[in-house]
Amino acid sequence: MKRKIAAIFAADIAGYSRLVAEDEEETLRRLASYREVVDDFIAKAGGRIFNTAGDAVLAEFPSAVDAVRCAIDIQESLRTRNMAYPPSRQMSFRIGITIGDVVERDGDLLGDGVNIAARLEGLAEVGGICVSRAVHEQVANKLSVQFADIGAQEVKNIPTPVHAYMVAMRRENGTYATPQIKKVAKAAPAPNWMWPLVVGVVSVVAIGVGGFLYFAKLETTRTSASAAATAPNPAPSAAALSPTPTMSAKAPMPMPTQMAAAGPAPMPSAPATSGGKFPADMVPFIGDRVRGYLAGEYSAAGDYKAFALNVGGYTGSALNQPNEEAARNAAIEQCQKRADAAQSPRRCELYAVGNNVVYTHGKPPMPPQPFIRHDAMTERAFASRDFPMVRDPAKVRLENTFVPAAKSRSVALGPGGQYFMVMGASTADDAARRALESCGAIAGVACLVVAVDENFVVPIPTLFKITGFFHAASNASIVADARDEVVRKLADGMGWNAVAVGTAGRPGLGLKAADEQTAVNSALADCARRDSNCHVIAIGPFTVGPVN
Numbered sequence: 001m002k003r004k005i006a007a008i009f010a011a012d013i014a015g016y017s018r019l020v021a022e023d024e025e026e027t028l029r030r031l032a033s034y035r036e037v038v039d040d041f042i043a044k045a046g047g048r049i050f051n052t053a054g055d056a057v058l059a060e061f062p063s064a065v066d067a068v069r070c071a072i073d074i075q076e077s078l079r080t081r082n083m084a085y086p087p088s089r090q091m092s093f094r095i096g097i098t099i100g101d102v103v104e105r106d107g108d109l110l111g112d113g114v115n116i117a118a119r120l121e122g123l124a125e126v127g128g129i130c131v132s133r134a135v136h137e138q139v140a141n142k143l144s145v146q147f148a149d150i151g152a153q154e155v156k157n158i159p160t161p162v163h164a165y166m167v168a169m170r171r172e173n174g175t176y177a178t179p180q181i182k183k184v185a186k187a188a189p190a191p192n193w194m195w196p197l198v199v200g201v202v203s204v205v206a207i208g209v210g211g212f213l214y215f216a217k218l219e220t221t222r223t224s225a226s227a228a229a230t231a232p233n234p235a236p237s238a239a240a241l242s243p244t245p246t247m248s249a250k251a252p253m254p255m256p257t258q259m260a261a262a263g264p265a266p267m268p269s270a271p272a273t274s275g276g277k278f279p280a281d282m283v284p285f286i287g288d289r290v291r292g293y294l295a296g297e298y299s300a301a302g303d304y305k306a307f308a309l310n311v312g313g314y315t316g317s318a319l320n321q322p323n324e325e326a327a328r329n330a331a332i333e334q335c336q337k338r339a340d341a342a343q344s345p346r347r348c349e350l351y352a353v354g355n356n357v358v359y360t361h362g363k364p365p366m367p368p369q370p371f372i373r374h375d376a377m378t379e380r381a382f383a384s385r386d387f388p389m390v391r392d393p394a395k396v397r398l399e400n401t402f403v404p405a406a407k408s409r410s411v412a413l414g415p416g417g418q419y420f421m422v423m424g425a426s427t428a429d430d431a432a433r434r435a436l437e438s439c440g441a442i443a444g445v446a447c448l449v450v451a452v453d454e455n456f457v458v459p460i461p462t463l464f465k466i467t468g469f470f471h472a473a474s475n476a477s478i479v480a481d482a483r484d485e486v487v488r489k490l491a492d493g494m495g496w497n498a499v500a501v502g503t504a505g506r507p508g509l510g511l512k513a514a515d516e517q518t519a520v521n522s523a524l525a526d527c528a529r530r531d532s533n534c535h536v537i538a539i540g541p542f543t544v545g546p547v548n
Contacts, residue, residue, distance in 0.1 A: 002104050006060040007067040007135070009047065010117035011038065011074075011095045013055040014126040016345065019091060030091055031055060037077055038093070039393025045070035048400055049393075050109050053312070056343035058117070060109060064099055064131075064138035068167065071095045071129045072145065075169060079127060096120025098132035098162075107404035116162055119155035129167035136165045278355040284364055284437040285313040288426045293317075299355065306331035306353045310346040311441045313422075313434060314339040328353060364440035371432045371449050377495045377514055378459040378540065382451045388466040388542060389417045402451075410435045411451045414443030415469040419450075428452050448541060459496055459540030463516055465547045470538040472499070477537050479505035498523035499538040502531025 013019070013034075019027040035057075042049060042059050045066045051058040061067035074093065082090040098120055100113020116132060124130035131139075136147055146168040152161035280295035286309065294317075298307060301319045306327035309315045316335030321327035328350060335348035351359040384399035390413075398421075402411060405423035410431035413419045420439035425431035432449045439447035448469065450458055460466075472478065472486040478501055486507050490497055495512035496519035502508075508527025513519035520536055527534035537543060 003101060004104065005099065006102055006109065006113065007062070007064045007097060007099050008102065008109070008113045008117040009042070009057075009059040009061060009067045009071065009095065009097050010114070010121040011057045011071075011093045012121060012343065014092050014094050016055040016091075017347070019089070020345070020347075022089075027091070034078060034081070034091055034093075036391055036393055037081070038074055039396065041070050041074045041077070043393065043396055045073075049397055050107060050400060051343075052397060052401075053343040053345065055345050058109070058114065060102075064097065064135045065142050067097050068129070068131065068135065068139050068143060068145075071097060072143075072167065072169075075127055075129065079169075082127075092127040094121050094124040094126060095129045096122070096124055096131070097129065097135050099134040099138065106406055107400055112158070116155070116158060119153075119158060119162065120164055123150070123153060123155070123164055125166065128169055131165050131167060133163040133165065278352065279357065282357070282363070283309070283351060284441070285309055285311060285434060286315060287313070287434065288430055290315055303327075303354050307351050308332045308335040308348045309351050309359075310335065310339050310344060310348045311438055312339065312342070312344040312346050313438060314342065314344055314348065316348065324353060361441070364437045365444070365446045366436055366440055367446040367448065371436060372428065372452055372457050373493065374457060375494050377512075379455050379457055380460070382454055382456055386456070386460050386462065387411075387450070388460060389413060389468070390419060394419070407453050409453055410449060412436045412439035412447040413450045414439050414447045415445060416443060418443040418447070420447070459516070461516060461539040461542060461544055463520060463547075464536060464539060464544035466542045467545050468543045470499070470541055470543045472538075475537070475543075477501050477505060478507050482507050495519075497540060498536055500524050500527040500534045500536045502527050502534040504531050506531035508534060 013031070016027075038057055039049065042057075045061065047059045047061045047066065047070060049057060049059045059067075061070065075095065078091070078093060082092060085091075096117045096119065098113055098116045100111065100116060102109045102111040102113040104110075120130045120132060130150075131147075139145075140147065147165040148168070150164050150166055152163050154161055278294060278299035280291050280299065283291065283294060286294075294307065298305065298317060298319065304321040304324045304327040305317070305319045306321075306324075307315070307317045308331040314335055316331045316333065316338065318327045318330035318334065321330060332348055332350060339346065339348055349359065349361075351357065382403070384395045384403060387395055387398055390398075398411070402409060402421050402423065405421075408425045408428040408431040409421065409423040410425070410428065411419055411421050412432070412435035418439060420435050420442065422431045422435045422438070425434060432452060436447050436449060448458065450456060450460075472490060473483050475483065478486060478499075482505070486499065486509065489509055489511060490499075492512070495514065496510070496516050497512065498510040498516075498519035500508040500510075500520075500523040506527065508523045508525065508530070510519035510522030510524075510526065513522060516539060519539065523536060524534050
């Protein structure tokens with residue numbers, strides 16, 4: 001680990017949970033669009049995104065001036081985009097910026113600087129920017145913006161008050177206005193003559209209450225003594241011998257760092273139930289450690305208990321609760337606290353009450369096994385710039401987050417460009433499974449493991465532009481009566497494979513080639529024997545088109 005001073009930028013969307021609850025699919029779609037804007041501005045300003053989840057972004061900048069200028073550009077750009085929507089559906093960021101000492105570990109930044117930036121973001125107005133005094137001192141004479149001093153602010157988990165300033169935002173006519181800070185009205189002091197009266201009234205009330213409590217206690221003591229003299233002494237009950245119900249001290253720990261890209265809502269599926277032993281092997285999104293806890297301590301515990309999770313893999317559990325409602329609430333609360341701490345955008349849901357599964361989404365869609373097929377002919381070193389079907393900001397996130405992360409790590413990709421990273425898993429297989437489960441839940445269809453640790457584990461074309469996932473059985477470019485044969489011949493999937501079609505849709509295949517170019521040449525030659533004007537439509541698992 002190394003320490004450094006950095007300008008830390010923290011942003012998230014105001015009212016994001018409400019927006020998701022009202023229209024999840026539309027909110028996630030717009031989030032992806034807005035995040036592209038944010039990521040582009042950060043990259044252009046020389047910033048680096050070091051952590052992101054859902055609607056939240058954490059970035060570092062080489063200077064406070066760059067960070068504030070970038071924040072203003074982002075807010076002005078998004079304000080323009082929001083004008084197309086009614087006020088209730090506008091998606092506005094709040095941004096906090098500070099300068100602080102941070103610790104860098106595996107590409108992530110930790111320390112008070114990060115925590116204070118997050119607290120400043122919470123102080124910011126909707127669509128506004130809040131900065132620390134250190135940032136204000138650095139930029140006050142370098143940027144043509146105004147600030148409003150809001151004074152020292154008490155913020156959560158920071159021992160000393162943080163002196164903060166609001167940044168003035170642009171008006172509709174292009175001018176800047178100083179933010180108007182609401183002043184808290186102070187109550188007028190009470191007249192001096194009232195104090196003796198107040199003291200007297202309080203004294204009388206205290207004497208009355210004390211007398212009432214004394215006589216009530218005396219009566220209770222007499223009643224208890226009478227009951228003890230007449231009632232038989234019962235044997236101690238099991239409930240009396242049990243300790244006070246508490247949350248299990250061995251509840252599962254928070255999951256390793258995980259990142260989710262925006263996509264459609266989780267897939268609907270019939271709920272599963274279990275009346276006997278808890279089906280720990282069926283629980284999605286979780287790692288081996290939590291699964292072991294569920295199979296052991298959770299399954300063996302008596303009622304009342306509950307287990308909650310979210311799509312990102314964050315969990316919560318409660319054992320030995322006084323009733324079922326308490327177990328439900330405690331499990332949800334623990335899970336949501338962990339998800340909120342990691343800024344996960346997905347809400348926690350009950351998975352089980354007792355040993356009965358109550359989760360309504362079932363298992364996420366998954367591809368057939370094996371999830372990973374190592375092939376020396378196609379496997380090559382991971383390079384973020386070559387990651388398919390995502391825009392440049394996503395490639396920056398992969399470079400800054402996935403590449404330096406601890407093993408075992410994996411990235412799964414969905415057909416709409418959704419992706420999900422899992423880092424720090426116990427094994428590569430566990431990382432791949434969890435990435436596929438979370439990606440599948442987000443995308444609503446089965447995803448594909450693209451990378452594991454340092455390598456791409458599927459053929460990544462470089463001669464053509466990747467446009468989507470290739471499914472021969474339903475590909476409209478291939479004539480219907482030839483699709484089954486293409487599926488059969490591609491079933492092995494090893495080596496470089498290419499598919500070409502001509503004017504009549506007759507396919508040509510290049511199979512098990514040692515390199516991409518050989519597969520392409522073979523597919524075109526095979527197509528030319530049965531069709532004309534042949535062109536390549538697929539390489540490996542992807543549909544392809546010409547490079548622009």
